[in-house]
Every structure is written in C-alpha cells, then in structure tokens.
Amino acid sequence: MTLKSNKDIPIGGLIDEAGSSKKFKTGDWRSFRPIWDKEKCIQCMMCLPLCPEDCIPSEGSGKDIKRKETDLEYCKGCGICMNVCPVKCIKMEEESKFTK
C-alpha cells in the first residue's frame, strides 16, 4: 500500500470512508492460530459474536445457521473463541508451525 502525504489525508486523523477497517488486515498480529474441529462443533454460535475481529463467518440463518472456517486474514489469534467454546473444539496452536 502506498502511504499518502499529509496533504492527501483528511484532517485530524479522520476516516471519511465507511467500512474501511476491512482494509486493515490484522492477521499478521497472530502468534497463535485457532484450529477449529468442524466435526466436534455443535454450531452453538457462541464464538461468532464474541470474536473481536468479527472474522468467523457464517452461512444460513435461524436454526440452520452454520459457522465457517476462520478468516485468517483478520484473525489476530486472541483465543477468545477457544475460551468461549462450550465443547472445546477450538485449539490454539503456535503460528510458527504454519509459517515456512
């Protein structure tokens, strides 16, 4: 990303574009990666709203709602999902294991 000059940005650090946090990829903050056991998951939807990055996507709605794989571009590895999961189907593993 090219960084802008002080004349090309809004004053006061203002962000004048809605939804721009999508551009801010927090995935590289991660030192632990949540590994989700899809088979063990009871689709209780506890982890979704509690994820501070809102990076656990879902599909369907109502009773049929299902969580999907964590979006690693944004997951910062905080471990909240692991903590709140009632069936302990999320494990945190060292990120270094996955980087070559």
Added chain:
Amino acid sequence: MSKIKAVTGTGAGAEAMRQINPDVVPAFPITPQTAIMQTFATFVANGVVDTEMIRVESEHSAMSCAVGASAAGARVMTATASAGLALMWEIVGVASGLRLPIVMEIVNRALSAPINIHCDHSDSMGARDLGWIQIYSESAQEVYENSLLAMRLAEKVLLPAMVCQDGFITSHGVENVEVFDDKDVKKFIGEHKYPHSLLNVKKPVTHGPLQLQDYYFETRSQQIPAMDEAKKEYIKIGEELSKITGRKYGYFDEYNMKDADCVIVALNSTAGTTKTAIDKMRKEGKKVGLLKLRLFRPFPYKEVANALKGIKKIAVLDRAVSFGANPPLYGEIKNALYDVNYDGKLHSLVFGLGGRNIFVEDIEQVFDKMINDKLEEHGTVGLRE
C-alpha cells in the same frame, strides 16, 4: 446599538457565551472560573439561550464531553482554570489533535503546590504546546470581544481556542463593559457548519482512530499550517469584528512605543497597570512604552520583532516560570528578536506568581532601573529574596 453593563471579567465571558449561544456547554466549577458557568447557568435556566448544559463530574469529563459534542457538529464552549485545566490535560490535546473548534474561557490561576487560588499564568502557559489558539485579555471588555473573535476563528480554521483573563484581578473586578447588539453579534458569529459531523449518516466518519508509525506524523503535521492559517484569519476576522465594535484586533497593542527607549512586554491585566505607570512617567518626560501581546498562539514572531527591533531596552514580564528554562513569554520574544539581530538590552522579569500583586510603583521601578541601566538581565519583581 450597544449597551453598557457593569460586569466582572467572568460576567463578560458569560455575556459572550450568551450571544454566541453554544449548542453544548459541559462544565465543572473551579475557582475563579466558577462565576462564568454560574452566570451562564442562569441564562440556561431562564431560557435566554438554547444551550444543552451538561454538568459533569470532573474537568477531564468536561473536555471529553466537549470533544464528543464538537465531533457531532455542535458549537461547544467551556471554561476552566488552574488544576481544572491540569486535570483535563489529556483531552485538551485530543481536542486539537482531532481539530475540534471548542472555545474555552481560561481564568488564569496558579497551579499547585502550594495550593493557591490567585492569578498567575502557569496554567495556560503550561498548555501552550497543546495545539490550541491562545488569546490574552487585558480587561473584561477584551474578554468579551476576544471570546467572540475566538469562536469565529476556531470554527474557521478548525482548531480549539482559549481566551485567557487574570483570575480575580479581571475575573472578579467589575467594569463597565460595552455589550454590542445581540443581532449584530449573532450575525457576526454566524452558523456553525462543521464538515465532519458524527451525526451525518449520509457521510459516515470515524473520529480518533489509531495511527501509528505510518500516519501519526502526517496527521500531527497538519496542525502546523493550520496555526499559520489561524494567524492570518485572526486578522481578517478581527477586522470584521472591528466593524461592530470600532476597536482593533492586532496581534498586539503598542502603547507609547513610537519614540520609546524602554519598553515592557506584558500580557493580560498587567498591561493595564503598565499603561498607568507609562502615563505618569511620560508626564515626567520619560520615554517609556508597552507592547501588550494579545495573540500568544500562534505566536506572531515577525510582527513582534519588527515592532521591537528599534527599541533600546526591553523588559519582558512573565507571570509564569518555565523551570530550568527561559520564562515562556521572554523565550518567545528572544526567539523573535534573534531573526532581526537585535542588539539592544533584553531583560526577563518574573512576577506575580500565586497572585502576588504588581503595583504601578513596581512597574515604575522597572522602567527607572532600565533607564539607568540598573536592571539585571534575569530578575524578579515583588519577590523577597
């Protein structure tokens, strides 16, 4: 048509606020500022203004509230002094960093310790690098007019502004203040059209996001040209205000400076004391004068230097100390004079801390010592030492 009202300096500040009719005023009382908010609260209670007055639990909250309301697009004013300003410190910097045009009345009072409720400038001088415009006022009349000017200026350049007056000396002394016609003042103040309102759902914005090594520097640096802009606009808006008041709003006032050999530079009420001394000494044939600075931030270096460069002897009076460094006003004057290779005598005098009185005779003594080359380069007035 203007009216003459017998009011104190705090009353004059409240009068300006009545005419400005801010949307939001968050307030927390502190001596000697309390009288501003007390008077203004009466206006609110009597329905004279439409202001939403929010009584908060501390000055930190008062400024936080001012920041929130201002970001929402409201016209916001508040007032404080001394420890109150010290407590709101963190958010004072936020207000300027976010470029919010809040106007704050400062009733100058000493900082603790020792605890003291009387006048000196250690509160606002301590805040001089927080990115606020600072205008100093000699009298209640100036408090009133400077407040009107400050509101327009702040909203024009999107920087917050402080209007300073001397605690108790100005704030609690009754003067005849010429209050201008409500309609004329309201027309001058105009409507506040804040371009980045948080409440504008059609153009959503985020105020105050995190900026690290990548953007903080760029954002902060924008406040530098904004201050340059404030310096220019101060004069333009002042000229507009002159049309109503008939008075002038330069960066500073020159009193008997034309043929003066010895000049005192001072802020706020001490300028009045100095004028009295000058009037007396002029009758004795002594060539003495005064430069009363009005605008301290942004500092008018070039203009001050031009006004002072031909003066043989200058004494800068500071009602604040910068421990381990030059006193604030003296430091700026010395900076300004460097650029014009000043070769006269420059003196620094600290006086009046914690409300220690400065009398006409004290000023006369300073002038006499200057005339006779008996004044030290760095000294004090009124200190037992």
